[in-house]
Amino acid sequence: xxxxxxxxxxxxxxxxxxxxxxxxxxxxxxxxxxxxxxxxxxxxxxxxxxxxxxxxxxxxxxxxxxxxxxxxxxxxxxxxxxxxxxxxxxxxxxxxxxxxxxxxxxxxxxxxxxxxxxxxxxxxxxxxxxxxxxxxxxxxxxxxxxxxxxxxxxxxxxxxxxxxxxxxxxxxxxxxxxxxxxxx
Amino acid sequence: xxxxxxxxxxxxxxxxxxxxxxxxxxxxxxxxxxxxxxxxxxxxxxxxxxxxxxxxxxxxxxxxxxxxxxxxxxxxxxxxxxxxxxxxxxxxxxxxxxxxxxxxxxxxxxxxxxxxxxxxxxxxxxxxxxxxxxxxxxxxxxxxxxxxxxxxxxxxxxxxxxxxxxxxxxxxxxxxxxxxxxxxxxxxxxxxxxxxxxxxxxxxxxxxxxxxxxxxxxxxxxxxxxxxxxxxxxxxxxxxxxxxxxxxxxxxxxxxxxxxxxxxxxxxxxxxxxxxxxxxxxxxxxxxxxxxxxxxxxxxxxxxxxxxxxxxxxxxxxxxxxxxxxxxxxxxxxxxxxxxxxxxxxxxx
Numbered sequence: 001x002x003x004x005x006x007x008x009x010x011x012x013x014x015x016x017x018x019x020x021x022x023x024x025x026x027x028x029x030x031x032x033x034x035x036x037x038x039x040x041x042x043x044x045x046x047x048x049x050x051x052x053x054x055x056x057x058x059x060x061x062x063x064x065x066x067x068x069x070x071x072x073x074x075x076x077x078x079x080x081x082x083x084x085x086x087x088x089x090x091x092x093x094x095x096x097x098x099x100x101x102x103x104x105x106x107x108x109x110x111x112x113x114x115x116x117x118x119x120x121x122x123x124x125x126x127x128x129x130x131x132x133x134x135x136x137x138x139x140x141x142x143x144x145x146x147x148x149x150x151x152x153x154x155x156x157x158x159x160x161x162x163x164x165x166x167x168x169x170x171x172x173x174x175x176x177x178x179x180x181x182x183x184x
Numbered sequence: 185x186x187x188x189x190x191x192x193x194x195x196x197x198x199x200x201x202x203x204x205x206x207x208x209x210x211x212x213x214x215x216x217x218x219x220x221x222x223x224x225x226x227x228x229x230x231x232x233x234x235x236x237x238x239x240x241x242x243x244x245x246x247x248x249x250x251x252x253x254x255x256x257x258x259x260x261x262x263x264x265x266x267x268x269x270x271x272x273x274x275x276x277x278x279x280x281x282x283x284x285x286x287x288x289x290x291x292x293x294x295x296x297x298x299x300x301x302x303x304x305x306x307x308x309x310x311x312x313x314x315x316x317x318x319x320x321x322x323x324x325x326x327x328x329x330x331x332x333x334x335x336x337x338x339x340x341x342x343x344x345x346x347x348x349x350x351x352x353x354x355x356x357x358x359x360x361x362x363x364x365x366x367x368x369x370x371x372x373x374x375x376x377x378x379x380x381x382x383x384x385x386x387x388x389x390x391x392x393x394x395x396x397x398x399x400x401x402x403x404x405x406x407x408x409x410x411x412x413x414x415x416x417x418x419x420x421x422x423x424x425x426x427x428x429x430x431x432x433x434x435x436x437x438x439x440x441x442x443x444x445x446x447x448x449x450x451x452x453x454x455x456x457x458x459x460x461x462x463x464x465x466x467x468x469x470x471x472x473x474x475x476x477x478x479x480x481x482x483x484x485x486x487x488x489x490x491x492x493x494x495x496x497x498x499x500x501x502x503x504x505x506x507x508x509x510x511x512x513x514x515x516x517x518x519x520x521x522x523x524x525x526x527x528x529x530x531x532x533x
Contacts (some may be wrong), residue, residue, distance in 0.1 A: 001525050065426035121195045
């Protein structure tokens with residue numbers, strides 16, 4: 001079923017809306033959540049909560065990309081769950097991707113120093129806009145969708161080494177970009 | 185600081201998320217596998233033999249048409265199937281799950297398609313890798329065409345699923361969302377590529393285009409992908425030449441050919457590959473068949489059509505007099521891409 005048809009079902013408040021959403025994007029959302037929380041049961045709960053959040057927000061929201069919309073909600077809920085759980089169990093996959101990214105702004109400043117996150121997001125958006133599509137997709141799959149390098153290589157039909165090298169170069173460029181824009 | 189970047193990255197523009205999601209492969213390697221199968225028919229046959237030959241456990245089945253059909257192909261496979269006979273109609277096409285067998289993480293599902301309104305289903309109809317079971321596990325998927333019944337306009341397939349973890353629950357939800365039909369599979373002589381082939385100086389390399397992948401011939405078969413990756417980036421790629429372009433069949437255009445640094449390149453453009461799955465390969469036929477040493481595929485600017493550049497490193501100019509270029513192309517007409525929402529729940533016994 002097309003995304004617009006699923007969104008129309010939400011607008012009609014049809015019970016089929018969630019079933020269709022789950023049918024089309026359930027697997028994607030579960031795998032995204034699992035990569036963050038690292039636990040199948042937690043992931044399942046996060047995805048169910050995400051469906052409920054989609055139900056509660058459409059309408060009035062009418063997302064242009066249903067996949068990005070439901071993934072964003074799933075990601076946020078999964079991060080929330082992960083932060084709640086992380087005192088007991090840490091998920092290596094998510095931590096590794098965050099460690100890599102954090103190196104871009106690790107500059108020895110006081111830990112209390114806080115950047116304006118909205119401005120930082122805008123700066124990262126500008127940076128992403130300057131990348132070529134393949135490097136941008138790699139970056140987003142790694143640091144937003146938390147994919148393993150192997151999976152990114154498979155998604156983009158590239159070698160693992162290619163993905164590693166390109167991600168490294170992109171992080172280096174991000175650091176330069178953030179420095180140029182005054183964040184470092 | 186770590187939290188800063190974590191929160192900032194969480195809110196990046198949705199268009200970048202959508203772009204990345206569009207390149208996520210839920211069932212990895214399906215398209216690549218298809219391409220390899222096309223090039224090596226022997227492997228395709230072996231897969232079917234392994235597939236049919238590996239089924240051993242017997243489960244009683246009813247008198248379903250698919251069961252009869254399966255019996256005629258391999259009685260052991262037929263005996264394993266549990267009858268389901270559940271149907272779903274959408275877009276005037278009826279999908280019936282005839283029978284299933286689930287064993288741990290493996291499943292075989294016998295499915296038939298019947299056009300209730302016309303003649304869209306034929307012996308070329310393909311499920312286009314759009315079938316799925318509801319599962320979070322990753323696994324290998326395959327689909328074998330079994331039969332087309334002209335009288336009932338019914339095509340029958342066997343789908344096999346092999347995933348790492350057991351298929352859980354007492355129900356299996358099976359769905360199909362796209363079909364390709366009216367496909368043509370043929371060998372076409374590319375007589376426009378004569379023996380007077382120009383030497384050209386391309387302006388781009390594989391490192392400067394949006395590549396989709398590559399296929400390696402025997403010469404490169406023992407290279408690892410990292411090694412190939414560095415080599416590939418330097419390969420020069422032809423600029424499409426409107427003067428040379430011709431279409432051997434609908435959906436395929438030969439866009440350029442020429443000598444590049446002593447190697448013979450032939451470039452093809454396949455229309456709308458995501459919807460029509462147009463694909464193929466080029467080869468040189470003389471006393472023997474000479475396949476390309478490698479080919480590199482890359483997107484056009486809109487990322488809708490795909491170029492494929494075939495490189496023959498060992499053909500010499502004098503060889504061209506004694507043979508000719510051919511292409512094997514599998515194409516689908518634009519109206520052959522049918523979307524629908526066919527889904528059936530099967531009880532697993």
